[in-house]
Amino acid sequence: AQKITQTQPGMFVQEKEAVTLDCTYDTSDQSYGLFWYKQPSSGEMIFLIYQGSYDEQNATEGRYSLNFQKARKSANLVISASQLGDSAMYFCALREGGGRALTFGSGTRLQVQP
Amino acid sequence: DAGVIQSPRHEVTEMGQEVTLRCKPISGHNSLFWYRQTMMRGLELLIYFNNNVPIDDSGMPEDRFSAKMPNASFSTLKIQPSEPRDSAVYFCASSLSPGLAKNIQYFGAGTRLSVL
Numbered sequence: 001a002q003k004i005t006q007t008q009p010g011m012f013v014q015e016k017e018a019v020t021l022d023c024t025y026d027t028s029d030q031s032y033g034l035f036w037y038k039q040p041s042s043g044e045m046i047f048l049i050y051q052g053s054y055d056e057q058n059a060t061e062g063r064y065s066l067n068f069q070k071a072r073k074s075a076n077l078v079i080s081a082s083q084l085g086d087s088a089m090y091f092c093a094l095r096e097g098g099g100r101a102l103t104f105g106s107g108t109r110l111q112v113q114p
Numbered sequence: 115d116a117g118v119i120q121s122p123r124h125e126v127t128e129m130g131q132e133v134t135l136r137c138k139p140i141s142g143h144n145s146l147f148w149y150r151q152t153m154m155r156g157l158e159l160l161i162y163f164n165n166n167v168p169i170d171d172s173g174m175p176e177d178r179f180s181a182k183m184p185n186a187s188f189s190t191l192k193i194q195p196s197e198p199r200d201s202a203v204y205f206c207a208s209s210l211s212p213g214l215a216k217n218i219q220y221f222g223a224g225t226r227l228s229v230l
Contacts, residue, residue: 033217045205045221052216091157095217100209101147101170102219104157 003027004094004105011110013082020067021077021108023092029053031097034075036066039089039107048090051075082112116140118222120206126228132194135225138187139208147207147219148181148191157205163189164211196229203227 005024013019025034036048051059051066059066067076079086089109093102119138127133139146147162161171163183171181178197183189193200203226207219 035218037221043203043226044223045207047218047220050216050218100145100164100217101159101162103159106156 002105003096003103004092006092006105006108008108009106011108013079013110013112015084015112015114016081018078018080019082019110021079021090021092021110022074023076023105024072024074025092025094026073027094027096029097033095034066034068035093035095035102036064036075036077037091037093037104038086039091040085041088045091049077079110084112084114086110087112118206118208118220120204120222120225122225123223124226124228126230127196128230129197130195131229132192133196133200133227133229135191135204135206135227137189137191137206137222139189139206140220141187142210143208143220144186144211145209145217145219146183146189147209148189149205149207149221151203151205151224152201160191160204193227196227198229201227201229 032053034051038046049059049061049064051068058068063080065078089107091107092105121136145164148160151157159173161181166183181191203224205221205224207221209219
């Protein structure tokens with residue numbers, strides 16, 4: 001089974017609107033972390049936001065927030081007030097408790113339209 | 115603060131040649147990771163080190179690939195001999211020691227390798 005599933009290969013959003021990028025995960029570990037990274041066309045991987053499995057609150061970082069639903073094993077990224085510079089690939093990643101490396105999803109390409 | 119530094123940014127080589135990719139992790143980080151990104155397979159872990167010791171190299175494709183970390187501030191990934199199917203973007207990432215809950219991995223800009 002895929003450990004990380006991102007079902008939206010591509011998404012469009014109008015500038016200044018909010019958008020949700022989906023991520024579901026599969027793990028039997030009780031302790032794990034979920035990460036979102038942004039990869040613009042220039043290619044670098046930029047860390048956006050982290051959610052720990054034991055965190056009681058949903059993570060927020062500026063315009064980014066994470067809609068974490070543990071029972072459903074989903075960790076969706078919400079970007080509020082989209083900007084043209086948000087156009088990029090977005091990757092969800094899982095780090096399981098016993099490991100240190102990340103397992104990445106296939107990514108979602110977001111295009112923000114003016 | 116300097117981030118993870120990778121060199122070269124781009125490498126074009128011919129099949130059969132040796133390729134060496136380099137990485138300098140963030141100072142103070144003692145976990146280092148090499149990932150490869152391709153269209154077909156996405157982002158996949160090749161190997162990671164903790165305190166300069168290889169911990170998991172199960173992602174290294176075959177014996178043509180080798181990685182070293184001679185000290186806390188430098189790592190290399192070597193492909194010998196290179197093949198066209200090795201063409202990919204190779205990322206290096208580093209993080210603080212495991213045990214910290216957040217343990218964010220910070221990535222370098224990547225090396226885009228083309229094997230002709």
